Amino acid sequence: VPPTDLEALRGAVRGPVEETAAARERAGRDGSHLNGRPRAVLAPRDVDDVVAAVAWARSTGIPLVPRGGGTSLDGESVPADGAVVVDLSGWRTIREVSALERWARVEPGVVNLDLQHALAPHRMFFPPNPGSWATSTIGGHVGTNASGPRSFRYGPTRAWVRALEVVLGTGERARLGSIAPKRSVGPELGELLVGSEGTLGIVTEVTVRLAPRPAVRWGAVVPVPPGARLGALAGRLAAAPGTGLSALEFVDAACARALVTGRGVDWPADGPLVLLEIEADDPADADARLGRVAAVLRAAGVPGIARRYDDADRLWSERGASGIVLDEQYGERIREDVAVPLPAVDALAAAIDGIARAEGVPVYTFGHLGEGSLHPNFVVDPTSPPADRIRSALYDAALGLGGTISGEHGVGRVKRPFVARELGPTGVRLLRAMKAACDPDGILNPGKLYPP
Ligand SMILES: Cc1cc2nc3c(=O)[nH]c(=O)nc-3n(C[C@H](O)[C@H](O)[C@H](O)COP(=O)(O)OP(=O)(O)OC[C@H]3O[C@@H](n4cnc5c(N)ncnc54)[C@H](O)[C@@H]3O)c2cc1C
Numbered sequence: 162v163p164p165t166d167l168e169a170l171r172g173a174v175r176g177p178v179e180e181t182a183a184a185r186e187r188a189g190r191d192g193s194h195l196n197g198r199p200r201a202v203l204a205p206r207d208v209d210d211v212v213a214a215v216a217w218a219r220s221t222g223i224p225l226v227p228r229g230g231g232t233s234l235d236g237e238s239v240p241a242d243g244a245v246v247v248d249l250s251g252w253r254t255i256r257e258v259s260a261l262e263r264w265a266r267v268e269p270g271v272v273n274l275d276l277q278h279a280l281a282p283h284r285m286f287f288p289p290n291p292g293s294w295a296t297s298t299i300g301g302h303v304g305t306n307a308s309g310p311r312s313f314r315y316g317p318t319r320a321w322v323r324a325l326e327v328v329l330g331t332g333e334r335a336r337l338g339s340i341a342p343k344r345s346v347g348p349e350l351g352e353l354l355v356g357s358e359g360t361l362g363i364v365t366e367v368t369v370r371l372a373p374r375p376a377v378r379w380g381a382v383v384p385v386p387p388g389a390r391l392g393a394l395a396g397r398l399a400a401a402p403g404t405g406l407s408a409l410e411f412v413d414a415a416c417a418r419a420l421v422t423g424r425g426v427d428w429p430a431d432g433p434l435v436l437l438e439i440e441a442d443d444p445a446d447a448d449a450r451l452g453r454v455a456a457v458l459r460a461a462g463v464p465g466i467a468r469r470y471d472d473a474d475r476l477w478s479e480r481g482a483s484g485i486v487l488d489e490q491y492g493e494r495i496r497e498d499v500a501v502p503l504p505a506v507d508a509l510a511a512a513i514d515g516i517a518r519a520e521g522v523p524v525y526t527f528g529h530l531g532e533g534s535l536h537p538n539f540v541v542d543p544t545s546p547p548a549d550r551i552r553s554a555l556y557d558a559a560l561g562l563g564g565t566i567s568g569e570h571g572v573g574r575v576k577r578p579f580v581a582r583e584l585g586p587t588g589v590r591l592l593r594a595m596k597a598a599c600d601p602d603g604i605l606n607p608g609k610l611y612p613p
Pocket of ligand 1: 293
């Protein structure tokens with residue numbers, strides 16, 4: 162980048178344009194194994210800065226990469242070399258909350274957990290709760306359509322975005338969506354931005370939907386006999402009336418052991434576990450609901466509940482430590498994220514074991530059982546040829562079972578070569594048409610999502 166280009170950017174915006182090695186190094190990474198070398202990091206002060214940066218990018222051809230918490234797992238926020246990162250993590254204001262109408266208007270850099278704390282006095286919450294919620298942002302959730310354990314009941318970010326303000330790659334400012342509780346004016350354009358990984362526009366405000374906060378949320382740990390049919394069990398639990406079930410998760414025996422030894426988590430570690438959450442009006446109600454869950458388990462040949470949590474979030478933070486424990490014990494590895502229809506989840510688990518055996522690598526699997534979504538962690542150098550073979554075989558297995566190559570993390574750089582397998586030529590054509598309409602010069606987050 163000629164220095165004059167960055168000087169022109171500095172002249173066009175009011176926010177700082179940092180070029181220090183430390184700032185560039187920080188903005189060059191995300192939660193994946195990948196690295197990029199951005200030229201500079203812009204912290205825009207306001208929407209006018211974002212508009213000016215897009216105009217600058219269009220005139221110079223230097224790409225921009227929007228960034229929130231930088232926690233994505235497939236290189237979604239790893240910049241192309243020479244790009245300018247647009248860091249929105251300082252945009253942390255919750256602008257307005259309407260408990261009556263169940264929405265909150267927030268800046269994109271608001272961290273999930275901060276939003277939850279701010280909503281508590283309103284007796285509301287924002288349902289997507291990814292494991293990264295202490296550091297990931299609402300703008301990033303829009304970028305990747307993030308979700309967490311509670312999406313079993315509530316669905317992913319896509320279901321919780323009402324309206325967006327965005328600066329498209331054309332430089333146009335647009336407000337997409339509406340705060341009207343219902344609407345039928347063509348396809349919902351704001352939804353097209355959800356999961357677009359910063360490739361169509363830079364989101365400058367999000368109006369999220371809110372849900373009433375349940376009074377009581379209990380968690381439970383359920384040991385399942387090895388060989389139990391998990392898909393059928395999940396289906397029976399999901400169909401049982403009066404349980405208030407809001408999350409249904411899975412941890413395999415290896416992963417449970419890693420958490421027990423590495424984190425001192427108080428779980429049985431001699432077999433796979435199902436973790437679940439129920440919502441209730443008060444403790445007596447929760448007790449009755451958990452009793453109904455236990456009855457379904459017994460009928461399915463599962464002895465019962467090993468441990469109960471009065472605060473489900475404690476269970477989810479213990480389970481969320483699985484990534485950290487595996488980081489500590491094994492370092493870099495493939496952290497995968499595939500999903501299939503519920504009846505196919507056992508076949509997917511078997512395929513995962515088969516792939517690991519064929520390559521001779523250990524595998525640790527956890528995931529969102531109730532949504533057929535598994536995160537196998539293959540302990541192998543993610544840049545090695547075996548890693549390429551594992552990914553390819555895993556995606557083929559998921560697609561062959563009627564599933565998807567990403568349940569929730571996104572495509573980024575890692576899965577980009579495989580997107581066409583899932584979307585087919587027509588899907589790819591539509592995706593590219595959207596890109597051409599929103600970012601005709603290709604200046605937003607190049608090298609992601611769209612098949613090469
Ligand atoms: C420990 C750990 C646990 C995780 N658990 C989960 C989980 O349970 N479920 C899940 O879904 N994911 C999970 N993730 C992945 C990740 O946290 C989510 O994808 C999250 O939504 C990313 O948010 P972020 O603020 O870090 O976004 P970033 O990584 O900064 O960005 C993500 C994408 O969104 C784009 N983007 C960011 N801000 C904007 C904006 N304002 N406008 C336009 N585009 C933007 C970026 O360009 C990028 O493509 C986990 C990650 C880690 C490290």
